[in-house]
Amino acid sequence: MHQLSYLLLSLLSLTAVFAKQPNIVFVFSDDHATQAISAYGSRLADVAPTPHLDRLASEGILFDRCMVTNSICGPSRAVIQTGKHSHLNGFLNNQSSFDGTQQTFPKLLQQHGYQTAIVGKWHLKSEPQGYDYWDVLPGQGHYYNPDFISTNGKYRVTGYVSEIITEKAIQWLEEQRNTDRPFMLMVQHKAPHREWAPAPKYLTAFDNVTIPEPETLFDDYKGRGTAARKQDMSIAKTMSWGKDLKVRELARKGSQLEKRVFERMTPEQVAQWEAAYNPKNKALLEANLEGDDLIRWKYQRYLKDYLRTIKSVDESVGQLRAHLEKLGLAEETVFIYSSDQGFYLGEHGWFDKRFMYDESFRTPLIVSWPGVYPAGKRIADLVSNLDFAQTFLEITGAPQPNDMQGRSLVPILKGKTPKDWRKSLYYHYYEGPPAVHKVQRHEGAYDGRYKLMNFYDIGEWELYDTKTDPNEMQNQYHNPEYARVVARMKQELAHLRENYKVPPLKPSKQIKVKKNKKLNW
Ligand code: SGN
Numbered sequence: 001m002h003q004l005s006y007l008l009l010s011l012l013s014l015t016a017v018f019a020k021q022p023n024i025v026f027v028f029s030d031d032h033a034t035q036a037i038s039a040y041g042s043r044l045a046d047v048a049p050t051p052h053l054d055r056l057a058s059e060g061i062l063f064d065r066c067m068v069t070n071s072i073c074g075p076s077r078a079v080i081q082t083g084k085h086s087h088l089n090g091f092l093n094n095q096s097s098f099d100g101t102q103q104t105f106p107k108l109l110q111q112h113g114y115q116t117a118i119v120g121k122w123h124l125k126s127e128p129q130g131y132d133y134w135d136v137l138p139g140q141g142h143y144y145n146p147d148f149i150s151t152n153g154k155y156r157v158t159g160y161v162s163e164i165i166t167e168k169a170i171q172w173l174e175e176q177r178n179t180d181r182p183f184m185l186m187v188q189h190k191a192p193h194r195e196w197a198p199a200p201k202y203l204t205a206f207d208n209v210t211i212p213e214p215e216t217l218f219d220d221y222k223g224r225g226t227a228a229r230k231q232d233m234s235i236a237k238t239m240s241w242g243k244d245l246k247v248r249e250l251a252r253k254g255s256q257l258e259k260r261v262f263e264r265m266t267p268e269q270v271a272q273w274e275a276a277y278n279p280k281n282k283a284l285l286e287a288n289l290e291g292d293d294l295i296r297w298k299y300q301r302y303l304k305d306y307l308r309t310i311k312s313v314d315e316s317v318g319q320l321r322a323h324l325e326k327l328g329l330a331e332e333t334v335f336i337y338s339s340d341q342g343f344y345l346g347e348h349g350w351f352d353k354r355f356m357y358d359e360s361f362r363t364p365l366i367v368s369w370p371g372v373y374p375a376g377k378r379i380a381d382l383v384s385n386l387d388f389a390q391t392f393l394e395i396t397g398a399p400q401p402n403d404m405q406g407r408s409l410v411p412i413l414k415g416k417t418p419k420d421w422r423k424s425l426y427y428h429y430y431e432g433p434p435a436v437h438k439v440q441r442h443e444g445a446y447d448g449r450y451k452l453m454n455f456y457d458i459g460e461w462e463l464y465d466t467k468t469d470p471n472e473m474q475n476q477y478h479n480p481e482y483a484r485v486v487a488r489m490k491q492e493l494a495h496l497r498e499n500y501k502v503p504p505l506k507p508s509k510q511i512k513v514k515k516n517k518k519l520n521w
């Protein structure tokens with residue numbers, strides 16, 4: 001009898017463990033390319049390790065091919081909120097405003113008994129809906145002494161943005177949440193978004209190293225089309241001396257470096273900044289660099305600042321995980337790291353994103369649930385930010401609405417990719433010229449090897465064979481040897497459009513772009 005009741009008791013407590021609904025901590029950064037996470041193993045892994053993200057990957061699952069549906073900030077966030085492509089959630093480009101009255105995963109989690117909280121970058125213009133707690137950066141936010149908006153209105157916080165966002169998240173975890181209910185906490189960093197302003201403590205990180213260059217830094221775009229040639233996102237020509245390169249000595253009066261960085265800083269922060277940059281800038285001014293040497297210098301400055309901001313993001317991951325441990329929550333919390341899209345770190349001579357070419361199409365995704373999901377796995381399945389909403393819902397046991405367009409990653413996380421997993425992805429970027437960076441609108445299909453792109457406003461198609469040409473240097477669209485692949489990929493694209501209910505394309509004439517005209521906000 002005694003033994004039987006013991007058995008019953010253990011069974012009961014086991015069910016209690018399994019029935020406990022896991023929490024989710026979703027750390028989401030802005031423009032963090034997989035090349036800048038050492039667990040992904042790129043050319044930067046040795047010089048710029050990300051120990052906390054690497055630990056997360058070694059204890060969890062790293063997705064090698066998580067691709068976005070539309071490589072730009074607001075649209076990516078709207079896809080995540082809704083589990084629907086841009087044409088259905090209505091947020092096509094950064095000029096849109098999110099219709100927060102529509103169905104979103106945080107609202108569904110609330111209905112399922114979850115607390116939902118978001119801190120950091122939001123960038124959907126309209127007020128967050130579906131969150132019990134929100135404390136977000138207005139617009140793009142600032143690196144130094146940023147403003148925040150919460151239900152109490154707008155206020156300024158002294159400090160460095162990534163550190164403040166982490167502190168706010170920890171404070172919510174420790175002091176503000178209701179400990180009786182499971183939660184979804186979204187910690188959304190501004191870093192490493194342009195203007196890549198590092199934290200005071202990392203202003204001199206990487207000073208004594210040389211960052212390896214990508215093979216395509218001096219790309220001449222010969223094998224590509226008009227879109228790759230006519231973009232405005234090159235290190236050589238687009239970067240400004242002020243906010244981008246931080247050579248205040250060469251910046252325009254009233255430059256964005258003054259407005260966004262210096263005018264917000266405390267005298268102490270200015271002194272730290274100047275102590276770090278002045279000697280380096282002096283060396284540049286004395287060197288009189290030209291041509292490729294100057295591009296190389298710009299590349300080093302850009303990458304070092306970008307990677308410095310990542311150090312704060314990586315540290316945030318470590319701190320958040322340490323606090324979950326401390327609170328005894330680590331084992332009942334799924335920890336997820338991702339970014340709104342990838343980024344060019346000098347590949348093709350570029351910075352920024354938008355294109356369906358690899359570096360901006362791919363985004364990081366690392367998921368860990370200690371003791372439940374396998375540790376240290378790498379997954380090559382084609383997954384997408386379109387899948388995040390349904391994944392969150394399934395993790396928590398909430399029902400998934402039929403009108404969401406992604407697919408939950410939970411079976412993959414548990415080690416079993418469904419036999420009928422998707423074989424291709426649909427992409428559509430809508431923010432054509434004259435918007436900042438002047439990347440042509442395009443849509444496309446990717447099947448894991450071939451990538452077909454349609455730059456429909458200029459009537460140009462591109463096809464890449466990413467197996468034989470991983471850097472996507474040679475458009476094969478007009479190569480007769482690829483005619484059958486082109487036909488098959490066109491069919492695939494048509495099939496995807498139909499499946500996702502994409503409205504017919506409306507090619508439009510390009511508006512003539514005035515030099516230096518800035519339409520972004
Ligand atoms: C700003 C940046 C652009 C960037 C967009 C969109 N310019 O306009 O370089 O592409 O944001 O970025 S800046 O001079 O203002 O920094 S997104 O991540 O928000 O989509």
Ligand code: CA
Nearest residue numbers: 030031073340
């Ligand atoms: Ca972004």
